[in-house]
Amino acid sequence: MQAVPSVSWTSFPAQTHFAFEWEATPVLYSWGMTKLDRPLHFFFVTQPERFTGSVEFNISAQLYTSPIGTSHWGFSGQLLAHVPLVEYGEYAGLNLGGAHYTIAGISSNYIVVGFSTLFGFLHYNLKYSPADKIWMHAIEFRFF
Amino acid sequence: MTNKNIFLRLTLLLLIVLHSSLFTTGCSSFFTRFITKSFENLPISPNTVAGKIAHPIFQNVGLSVLWVGHATCLIQIGDKIFLTDPIFSETAGMISKRRIEPGIVASSIDKLDYILISHIHFDHLNYGSLSMLPKSAAMLLPAGGAEYMPEFGFSEYREMNPWTAFEADGVRITAVPVRHFNGRYGFDGAWLNYNTFTGYVIEYKDKTIFFAGDTGYDPEKFKEIGKKFAIDVAFIPIAPIEPHDFMKRVHADPEEALQIFHDVRAKIMIPIHHRTFVQGLDSSLTFAQDQLKRLVTERQLEDRVLILKIGEQRILVP
Numbered sequence: 077m078q079a080v081p082s083v084s085w086t087s088f089p090a091q092t093h094f095a096f097e098w099e100a101t102p103v104l105y106s107w108g109m110t111k112l113d114r115p116l117h118f119f120f121v122t123q124p125e126r127f128t129g130s131v132e133f134n135i136s137a138q139l140y141t142s143p144i145g146t147s148h149w150g151f152s153g154q155l156l157a158h159v160p161l162v163e164y165g166e167y168a169g170l171n172l173g174g175a176h177y178t179i180a181g182i183s184s185n186y187i188v189v190g191f192s193t194l195f196g197f198l199h200y201n202l203k204y205s206p207a208d209k210i211w212m213h214a215i216e217f218r219f220f
Numbered sequence: 221m222t223n224k225n226i227f228l229r230l231t232l233l234l235l236i237v238l239h240s241s242l243f244t245t246g247c248s249s250f251f252t253r254f255i256t257k258s259f260e261n262l263p264i265s266p267n268t269v270a271g272k273i274a275h276p277i278f279q280n281v282g283l284s285v286l287w288v289g290h291a292t293c294l295i296q297i298g299d300k301i302f303l304t305d306p307i308f309s310e311t312a313g314m315i316s317k318r319r320i321e322p323g324i325v326a327s328s329i330d331k332l333d334y335i336l337i338s339h340i341h342f343d344h345l346n347y348g349s350l351s352m353l354p355k356s357a358a359m360l361l362p363a364g365g366a367e368y369m370p371e372f373g374f375s376e377y378r379e380m381n382p383w384t385a386f387e388a389d390g391v392r393i394t395a396v397p398v399r400h401f402n403g404r405y406g407f408d409g410a411w412l413n414y415n416t417f418t419g420y421v422i423e424y425k426d427k428t429i430f431f432a433g434d435t436g437y438d439p440e441k442f443k444e445i446g447k448k449f450a451i452d453v454a455f456i457p458i459a460p461i462e463p464h465d466f467m468k469r470v471h472a473d474p475e476e477a478l479q480i481f482h483d484v485r486a487k488i489m490i491p492i493h494h495r496t497f498v499q500g501l502d503s504s505l506t507f508a509q510d511q512l513k514r515l516v517t518e519r520q521l522e523d524r525v526l527i528l529k530i531g532e533q534r535i536l537v538p
Contacts, residue, residue: 109367113367118484122228122367122408123404123405123408163347163348194314
């Protein structure tokens with residue numbers, strides 16, 4: 077679970093909303109570490125286990141600062157791969173994956189592309205729902 | 221009041237609390253000053269090392285040591301090559317700037333048997349540097365270090381608990397307890413189940429080397445090491461020193477380093493972990509070295525404390 081919430085802003089066709097977002101990683105498979113470290117991790121993940129190469133399933137809750145319809149809340153699940161780019165991913169890495177968001181009862185699927193830096197603590201992910209034309213920008217502070 | 225206003229006020233309150241806690245406590249004051257100092261040094265290129273040794277590995281030698289800089293020491297005993305805490309990069313952890321080039325280029329280490337990692341801090345476990353080294357080496361790391369160790373393709377990795385030994389081909393390397401602190405990113409140390417820091421004692425062909433890694437002074441631990449081993453050469457850190465109240469818990473100063481040298485009953489001491497990177501709030505690169513030189517002269521230890529230059533190699537036993 078993140079100690080510091082991520083911040084995101086979601087651009088619907090007609091309006092933009094700002095949100096705080098808390099993530100948890102129920103399961104992550106890491107392939108960049110030595111054989112001394114087990115590849116599967118549940119909730120507890122060190123930074124290198126994530127940024128040296130991994131695929132994770134994470135869930136998150138978003139708290140919107142202004143209501144969308146009648147609700148302030150959104151929920152999501154993401155399947156996200158992390159590919160190391162510089163210094164085994166410690167300086168820079170690529171994020172690729174897909175997400176499913178339910179915001180104020182409306183569900184949408186998103187394509188996720190982004191990058192991480194600062195030892196995997198800082199992520200910027202761009203999420204786009206082709207069906208609903210929704211853009212979501214997320215700056216994630218992954219202090220797990 | 222609207223919900224939006226409530227959230228704005230809560231956000232503002234959170235920022236004020238974070239700002240206050242970061243910039244008003246003594247500890248954070250040190251970190252603020254350290255980060256400022258580090259950023260000031262980032263644009264400055266490291267000083268060059270003249271006459272770098274191009275071929276530091278001998279066909280066979282009794283005992284040779286080469287200080288690459290910081291805690292990176294190339295040690296050869298007979299036909300076996302050991303490298304401690306390799307760091308050849310321009311920064312440690314992105315912001316702590318190297319002030320003097322490494323004493324040799326990494327590619328000049330064309331044979332390597334063992335890499336010893338004392339702990340997982342950025343200036344001791346440097347991913348980019350490890351990727352430059354021969355893959356034939358076996359790597360020893362402290363217990364718990366595997367969670368921070370990417371696969372580099374080395375021949376073997378072994379986590380070492382205190383007082384456990386790795387033995388192969390006549391070489392015996394024992395992990396010995398030292399006093400430092402956990403984690404790599406600061407707060408992660410709080411939830412690690414192990415002390416992810418260690419020293420090592422290497423024994424091969426009747427030579428015994430103690431590598432302290434990075435340590436504060438703990439008389440019990442070092443006296444125990446001194447009782448168990450007949451140490452020929454001890455590599456002991458002497459910096460950073462300032463702010464002293466903060467550093468002394470985890471970093472030995474020159475006076476304490478000499479006490480460690482005394483406690484482990486080594487014949488020769490080689491100071492490490494100084495002169496190389498921006499670290500702590502020491503007023504100059506030679507701050508610790510100057511203090512050590514004064515103490516060594518006062519106590520007439522010139523023959524036993526070898527203050528090497530970065531890149532200097534000594535053949536202690538031909």
